[in-house]
Amino acid sequence: MENRIHNFNAGPAALPLPVLEEIRNSFLNFNGSGMSITEISHRSKGFEAVLNDAVTRTKRLLKLNDQYEVLFLQGGASLQFCMIPLNFLSQGGSADYVNTGTWAAKALKEAQIQNKPVKVAASSEDRNFCYIPQNIAFNKEAVYVHLTSNNTIKGTQWASLPDTGKIPMVIDMSSDIMSRPVDMEHIGMIYAGAQKNIGPAGACMVIIRKDLLDLCPGNIPTMLNYRTFAEKNSMYNTPPCFGIYTISLVLKWLEETVGGLEKMDALNRQKADLLYSFMDNSGFYKATADKGSRSLMNVTFRLPSEDLEKRFIAKAAENHLGGLKGHRSVGGCRASIYNATGLNAVSDLVAFMKEFQSQA
């Protein structure tokens, strides 16, 4: 097992071991080409098959109908924050944003930098973003509603998506894409930096409903226009080949080993339940998010003191449990339990937490 540890990193994060092994085993000679996946032409049949495989598997896993295009871009979710208002608000109109924490606020800020008319439809800032707002009155004229489905820093997640009626939702799913099935009914676009649930840093998946492409203007930079990527099957210029390749293998693992998103969801719930239940009953570890808003992906929690937290994180690392430090902006602890972090990792973590508590 090459002395691997249990990886609770928030992103870049754990990848399925069989995926890493396949990459390693074929790294000097991809698919009989005599070249590494990093050396083959993006215009070759070999790479085209990889790209199309990633697209097809995405469509199957999320049960997308023909109205959606699956694209691969670069620049992470952060570049999407600026592309979304640039593409969708150039022909007029305004957008609603829901502010559920750091990343949602950054998405909003990039619309404001461009002087686009945007409104905060709801916010959970009043209680330090420890919950997901409910019963939101969206502006019926909004061009889109922007949401962050899972908040990695604050440890909250939308248990179910709101009903926005005819307004398409544009959702940053960077940290929970492919972790559960998604009801696409009101969704205009999903975007996700790959480095949490589906691949390495450096590739960004965009799933866009075709009617939204009509909003994209012709006079913006080519590389910032969604139509460029839709018209060229993500290959206007050289795409992030290694990232797309890794994504295709992760999606294959999701389909063929895990058995699809319903099964992945069930396993993810089992992992999260194990950890939250233990903490709720511990009288020692305290989850920071409200119960109805807890993230199944990023379990944020505190110990009775910062000193104990420091010792907890250090001691955990000695026990091959890595990445448990909370985000530097909020402190505390965080166990990110994305798809590739298995139930055994969570069991081992809970066992360690019990022991640490008994000795504290």
Added chain:
Amino acid sequence: MENRIHNFNAGPAALPLPVLEEIRNSFLNFNGSGMSITEISHRSKGFEAVLNDAVTRTKRLLKLNDQYEVLFLQGGASLQFCMIPLNFLSQGGSADYVNTGTWAAKALKEAQIQNKPVKVAASSEDRNFCYIPQNIAFNKEAVYVHLTSNNTIKGTQWASLPDTGKIPMVIDMSSDIMSRPVDMEHIGMIYAGAQKNIGPAGACMVIIRKDLLDLCPGNIPTMLNYRTFAEKNSMYNTPPCFGIYTISLVLKWLEETVGGLEKMDALNRQKADLLYSFMDNSGFYKATADKGSRSLMNVTFRLPSEDLEKRFIAKAAENHLGGLKGHRSVGGCRASIYNATGLNAVSDLVAFMKEFQSQA
């Protein structure tokens, strides 16, 4: 040797075998972390060391003084095409562009899309871009002069850079960065998609002189502002970690195995001379670029007929010589002989070319 072939791809292209082997050998456990390089946090000490190593080696190899910052972005050179005018022409002024072919023209077009005042200072379009313009009269008031140092499609390269006096050059070196020493005297910025000479697709190196950062406005999208990357050591958001890691290994190979850019240059000249001399004397293969403008990186050539070219490319592939097809926009043949394509690969290619000619 895992049945590897000689790789003459134009990009993504060959990488040094020792680099690929090191990536493979540590792929499940990077530097004792118990995690893959694709799984470690970009905020970890382990990754920070990788990033700083890539920056330091770049500065050493190119003999950069303290006035230059080395940054890593995403989006390839194509995203730079729009970022350059957006950052440098927002406070007024115009820029000169030299049109030496497809990529230079695309860079120009992205400035025009933004309605920035740009001028074509020189062009080699009159003879289908088979030469590099000389004795160019640049506009003395230009904010910058944009050049493409090597033209992958047309097979031309600036033998030496022009003297632009006080006007900083902004140079797309995607296909010849780190292939030879560079006189930085008049250079304001160098940028390069990694996938030809320094790494895999998905990372873009930007070397920028600090005074140019003062031109970058405050009211443009954060991810499109060079100052964002300079102020955050390329880590405003998650960088393309695997790409930067691979680049650091390629630069290590350049320093420690090759012995620096003077030695790399000598070897590259030897490779190119071998191929061009053979063709010039063959009476069969005909290089397409003018003699004083020939690329040391991309050797473009024709055979007496398109039918022969088709057979040549197919027969070469059977002989483990891959990637010899010319760009789809120009046809013909092309042997890209970047840093990682060794002298033995070129010798084997020449031997094959002799045999093919004798049987044609």
